[in-house]
Amino acid sequence: MRPLSLRASGIDEHRIKAAPNHALLTGDGDPGTAVWTYNGTVPGPVLRLRQGDPARIVIENGLDEDTTVHCHGIRLPNTMDGVPGLTQPPIKPGESFVYEFTPPDAGTFWYHPHADSLVQLGRGLAGALVVEEREPLSVDRDFLWMLQDWRLTKDGQIAPGFGNMMDAAMSGRVGNIVTVNGAPAAEQPARAGERVRLRLANGSLARIMALRFEGHRPVVIAVDGQPCDPHEPEGGRLVLAPAMRTDIVLDMQGDPGKRYAVIDDFYDGLAYALATFAYDAGPPLRAHPLDAPLGLPRNPLPEPDLAKAERQEIVLQGGMMGGGKLTGVGGMMGMATPGMNGMAAWAINGMSMTGDGHSGMAPLFTLKRGATCHLTMRNETAWWHPMHVHGFSMKLLSRNGAPVPHRQWQDTVLLAPKDTIECAFVADNPGDWMLHCHVADHQMAGLMTVFRVT
Amino acid sequence: MKLTYRLAALAALIATPLPAFAATINAVMYKNPSCSCCESYAAYLEQNGFKVDIKPVNNLSQISGDAGVPADLEGCHTLMVDGYVVDGLVPVDVVRKLLTERPAITGITLADMPTGAPGMGGEKTGTWTIYAFTKDGKAPTVYATE
Numbered sequence: 263m264r265p266l267s268l269r270a271s272g273i274d275e276h277r278i279k280a281a282p283n284h285a286l287l288t289g290d291g292d293p294g295t296a297v298w299t300y301n302g303t304v305p306g307p308v309l310r311l312r313q314g315d316p317a318r319i320v321i322e323n324g325l326d327e328d329t330t331v332h333c334h335g336i337r338l339p340n341t342m343d344g345v346p347g348l349t350q351p352p353i354k355p356g357e358s359f360v361y362e363f364t365p366p367d368a369g370t371f372w373y374h375p376h377a378d379s380l381v382q383l384g385r386g387l388a389g390a391l392v393v394e395e396r397e398p399l400s401v402d403r404d405f406l407w408m409l410q411d412w413r414l415t416k417d418g419q420i421a422p423g424f425g426n427m428m429d430a431a432m433s434g435r436v437g438n439i440v441t442v443n444g445a446p447a448a449e450q451p452a453r454a455g456e457r458v459r460l461r462l463a464n465g466s467l468a469r470i471m472a473l474r475f476e477g478h479r480p481v482v483i484a485v486d487g488q489p490c491d492p493h494e495p496e497g498g499r500l501v502l503a504p505a506m507r508t509d510i511v512l513d514m515q516g517d518p519g520k521r522y523a524v525i526d527d528f529y530d531g532l533a534y535a536l537a538t539f540a541y542d543a544g545p546p547l548r549a550h551p552l553d554a555p556l557g558l559p560r561n562p563l564p565e566p567d568l569a570k571a572e573r574q575e576i577v578l579q580g581g582m583m584g585g586g587k588l589t590g591v592g593g594m595m596g597m598a599t600p601g602m603n604g605m606a607a608w609a610i611n612g613m614s615m616t617g618d619g620h621s622g623m624a625p626l627f628t629l630k631r632g633a634t635c636h637l638t639m640r641n642e643t644a645w646w647h648p649m650h651v652h653g654f655s656m657k658l659l660s661r662n663g664a665p666v667p668h669r670q671w672q673d674t675v676l677l678a679p680k681d682t683i684e685c686a687f688v689a690d691n692p693g694d695w696m697l698h699c700h701v702a703d704h705q706m707a708g709l710m711t712v713f714r715v716t
Numbered sequence: 717m718k719l720t721y722r723l724a725a726l727a728a729l730i731a732t733p734l735p736a737f738a739a740t741i742n743a744v745m746y747k748n749p750s751c752s753c754c755e756s757y758a759a760y761l762e763q764n765g766f767k768v769d770i771k772p773v774n775n776l777s778q779i780s781g782d783a784g785v786p787a788d789l790e791g792c793h794t795l796m797v798d799g800y801v802v803d804g805l806v807p808v809d810v811v812r813k814l815l816t817e818r819p820a821i822t823g824i825t826l827a828d829m830p831t832g833a834p835g836m837g838g839e840k841t842g843t844w845t846i847y848a849f850t851k852d853g854k855a856p857t858v859y860a861t862e
Contacts, residue, residue, distance in 0.1 A: 426787060427787075427788075427790070428776060428790045429777050432776075437774070532773075532774065582751065
């Protein structure tokens, strides 16, 4: 419980320590996998904040290297954004940093390091951050799956080889074990007739997922924490790239005693069961599905003024070839693997910013505070990129020229190879903000930029 | 470009004694599910008397590392053929040389994805060095240049 004095002051305080520990990721027993944790567990504890209430998150660094924490998707002051060098000095081993902000939006977010991101995320540092609505949605259960992907060796330890050039220049360090809330493909108890809200968060380094719910019809009610018009995903398949969150409502209309798999079939020929809903044998909770509305109240996002928008375009370049054409970095067509010998493998508008963030990163463009930015993102590469904007949620306007339906706002937008996305946001939050691919290898190898709001 | 490969492959085929290659050679290719050049390379091998079983994997660098391929010499896929590892877009005449000579090595690799290599587009520029590697920690040696 929180100390009374803190409650009385109206500040919701949480303390989290990043430190090594062991975790039972494979279910194979002791001693488990050596991982890096928040408060001893993978994923870290679910941080529950309340919309509009000031929060204080104290992060203590128990690692042997610098870290920071980025509260992904929260629209917060720039100095609380957790990018080392750019928005704060890194938290040195043994030191602490206090993140203070008042979350303006309710929804499903997450927190993770932004220092040595590839290694720290890949060793397990991630946790969900839920900002609760003032009025909860009418469901029987509200639960969360933090999905993490691990590349383990045969003896169940984190595989070495972070930053491998082939990973960096292709699809990133995709692993060989996926966990749900830190456990291997688990049975999820279900009861016929209940209505559940399932918050899905992909905390993987690089694995893109496409989830199908056997025998069920998921309804998407929020994307990246932002409520949208409730809708069923195309083909019943939910695509969830690294760092993306999707809130769905499931009416559990399966048969008592039966089991229904949740399948991830994103990669051709590599489908697997992520989880299984196991219905208890009891009678249905109710005879007919609830008819309560599924829509969530909107968050206070400023509406872009497209007529007066400032247009910006970013072009994603580089990576290994696909379809017989190699687009090199910086216009090079070439022999060497992009990313070899620590070279950049990727670029945005011909410029490769590598690493996790550092001071003196020159902004690609500058926006006047309050202006609407109409941002076009063009993927010239042969690979998928979930592009994450810090500090803002972007309203999706179009994908490859077709309007994006369901009023979707996202902080992480997935671009398929050769996709062009148009989106817009109001630059109401001053500071230098990151815009990068959330495949950690891609970010580290150059798929990152910075823009400034004055 | 494809024509150039075929002619080169044909030349290699003519230049090599045929009986050794009369039978189909089975191979297993591990590749990234999203990389298409590897599929072109597999098709090229099949045109040259191989039967290639393609296995998409997400942890290719782990598989090639376990197979002994030095991390700085990785190609874009890993092929297991007749007891050897053949990594990357190695021309078929070099693969045949390996299977004929049967040296005491783990495998051979053509690093990166050079323009003009089988499976890639473009014109060949410069010399390709195909390295032999072992699993005993010794430095890779040059196996062939093309």
